[in-house]
Amino acid sequence: AQKITQxxxxxxxxxxxxxxxxxxxxxxxxxxxxxWYKQPSSGEMIFLIYQGSYDExxxxxxxxxxxxxxxxxxxxxxxxxxxxxxxxMYFCAMRESNxxxxxxxxxxxxxxxx
Amino acid sequence: xxxxxxKPSRDICQRGTSLTIQCQVDxxxxxxxxxxxxxxxxxxxxxxANQGSEATYESGFVxxxxxxxxxxxxxxxxxxxxxxxxxxxxxLCSVDxxxxxxxxxxxxxxxxxxx
Numbered sequence: 001a002q003k004i005t006q007x008x009x010x011x012x013x014x015x016x017x018x019x020x021x022x023x024x025x026x027x028x029x030x031x032x033x034x035x036w037y038k039q040p041s042s043g044e045m046i047f048l049i050y051q052g053s054y055d056e057x058x059x060x061x062x063x064x065x066x067x068x069x070x071x072x073x074x075x076x077x078x079x080x081x082x083x084x085x086x087x088x089m090y091f092c093a094m095r096e097s098n099x100x101x102x103x104x105x106x107x108x109x110x111x112x113x114x
Numbered sequence: 115x116x117x118x119x120x121k122p123s124r125d126i127c128q129r130g131t132s133l134t135i136q137c138q139v140d141x142x143x144x145x146x147x148x149x150x151x152x153x154x155x156x157x158x159x160x161x162x163a164n165q166g167s168e169a170t171y172e173s174g175f176v177x178x179x180x181x182x183x184x185x186x187x188x189x190x191x192x193x194x195x196x197x198x199x200x201x202x203x204x205x206l207c208s209v210d211x212x213x214x215x216x217x218x219x220x221x222x223x224x225x226x227x228x229x
Binding site for chain 2 (some may be wrong): 045
């Protein structure tokens with residue numbers, strides 16, 4: 001079964017606007033971590049933000065925030081004040097407590113329009 | 115955050131040849147991983163590089179095709195052996211740096227094109 005689901009293959013957003021990227025996950029673990037990465041066309045994977053399953057507050061890192069809804073098993077990424085440089089592929093990933101590896105979603109391509 | 119350097123960043127390889135990718139980290143890390151990303155796809159874990167012992171391979175990946183070395187806590191190599199066009203991918207090294215929180219970093223990736 002798919003552990004991470006990203007249902008939006010691609011999105012367009014206007015510069016300076018906010019965009020929300022959806023991510024739902026499936027796990028029976030009580031302890032797990034959720035990650036978001038950005039992959040520009042250069043291919044590198046850039047770590048953006050982390051949310052632990054026991055974290056009571058939503059994670060934030062600059063213009064990135066994570067809307068964590070544990071009961072719904074969703075961990076949506078919000079990018080505020082989009083910039084042209086935000087155009088990239090974004091991956092949601094999860095690591096469960098009994099595993100060492102990351103399970104990745106299919107990714108969402110974000111294109112920021114001027 | 116950990117600084118991870120991968121070499122080569124890109125290469126075009128002839129089918130049937132082998133290529134070794136290097137991953138160097140600027141600090142000692144416990145766990146190092148190798149991922150593959152085929153064109154237009156997500157990332158798939160190839161193996162975990164273990165220091166001082168054989169790598170742990172995921173289902174579908176074998177040591178003869180993807181031999182891995184990890185001589186110390188800051189360095190690892192992945193070899194893609196007897197390459198075919200299906201091996202054209204980005205190969206990414208990843209490290210688990212629990213010291214600075216729950217963060218998993220990736221190298222810049224190595225783009226391999228097999229012709």
